[in-house]
Amino acid sequence: MDTEDLLATCWTTAGDTAPDLDDKRSPLNLRERVEAAGAAGFKGFGLLYSDLVEAEREYGLAGVRTLFEDNGLVHIELELLTDWWADGPRRSASDAVRQDLLRAAEALGARHLKIGPDVDDQPWDLDVWAGEFAALAAQADGVGARLGIEFLPWSNIKTVHDGLRLVETAGHPAGGLIIDVWHTERAHTPPAELAKVPGSRIVGVELDDADSDAVGTLFEDTVRRRRLCGEGSFDLPGIIAALRTAGWHGPWGVEILSEAHRVLPVREAAEAAYRTAAALLR
Template identity: 30%
Template sequence: MNPDMLVLAAGTVQSTPFLDRLAPARAAGFNGISMFAADFEVLTAAGITANEVRMRVADAGLVLTEVEIVGNWLPGARHKVGLPDWLVALLDRATPDYVIEMAASLGAQGITVGEMFGIEASYDCAAEAFAKICERASDHGLVVALEFIPTGGVATLNDGWEIVRRAGCDNGGLLVDSWHFFRSGSSLELLAQLPPTAIKSVQICDAPAIAEADLDDAMVHARRLPGEGALDLSGFITALGASISQVPIAVEVFSDALAKQPIDEIARRCAEAAHRVLQGDVK
């Protein structure tokens, strides 16, 4: 099974300047790439315009699938022990309007939304906030993908689906990340029951069978390439069903060890690992 849009995720290659990721991504066989809001901030600080970024991405034969991540969208205190100050500051300024305007200027297909501060809200409250984001994004033709994160206030697939379902927006859906899925104890049965339109984006990586003691740390430092851990990625891909061929499939491997390798090698290994998983060549 080959996805229509295989994406090299920003988190996998965050130590490499954005424009330097483009040629290696395409050479490795990726046809999409994602971007952090912080990536664009670095580019604009260097005097590089959104229009220039759009042209460089297109010239490389790639599509900018997502700008990540709206982190300031639920009411509540924005502080969490364990998050570095720079990340707290970034998430705090990454409001819906900020990221939507950025994504629209860059010609991205969509944006992602996540909750990392640990702010808890009722499903109805979160659905109302999510629906407002979707409404604003629809004015620019953007898709909005809600990512559930086990250490945040929207922690599981069930949580994310309840918010998306109650919001009821055609351009809104879920971002299902294999690391978040398994580390949150989410259900393959529920995943398989979701309508294909519920899922707007997928991210894959791997991890050891036993969950790490510090999930926040492991989430951003110690993931593994697809097929090099013990997660049931075969079951995960099967449960996604028809969605797997209809949405961007990103390889997102936050890994200090992988990041030490040259960008060309990282891109090649990620593409090869993704294809093995998608073709069912994993245990």
């Protein structure tokens, strides 16, 4: 299997929806999205939990897996679990999502599960979080998947260094980081720092681009104004070289989130995302 495969993360093929909407479900049928990703050349596919629920209702998990296999999509990413550190009603709701994601990961042969930090940036206890992360990583491992946390510069886990501190404290080999280059760039992390991340702690990488200056809040900028790879200000060749030095060779996620991208026909959107990212990996 080609280690330089590309994975279309959930938003890249989701069409006219976004993380800042109350209803984040894609308006597109999963078959349309999967066929568009496969036709573009992607070998991996990401699915948001709310879309997973719809897909299971329409196809059953066995049918979803067949759909992926028929279109050459072998690297499957499921997201996004939040509140895994919480208690009370928030934790109860999170645990219900957790069980669904773990069940689906096993049925679909998912490569990894993606989880998020606290976007409200509340005070947190490293040891408590590490314990929760280790327990969740063990559950992911139990269904044949890895667990990756995506750090966000506006959250309690702002940088690759913060994320690494969490996963190293947790210590479970199935746990690691999702490194989205948008977040490393907006956190002003130089590529040389990425080269130092232990390869065993990189669960996923997401490629994208952006203008040099953020417009609005970081959250607004990241969901509305990302650019296709090579069409913004990021030193993507340097970042890719650094991540390869760290030991990463794919699958490379491509996460394009923008007002311009999501109104394109899905086949056009997937093709543009694939073509511009693949050009950087040659």
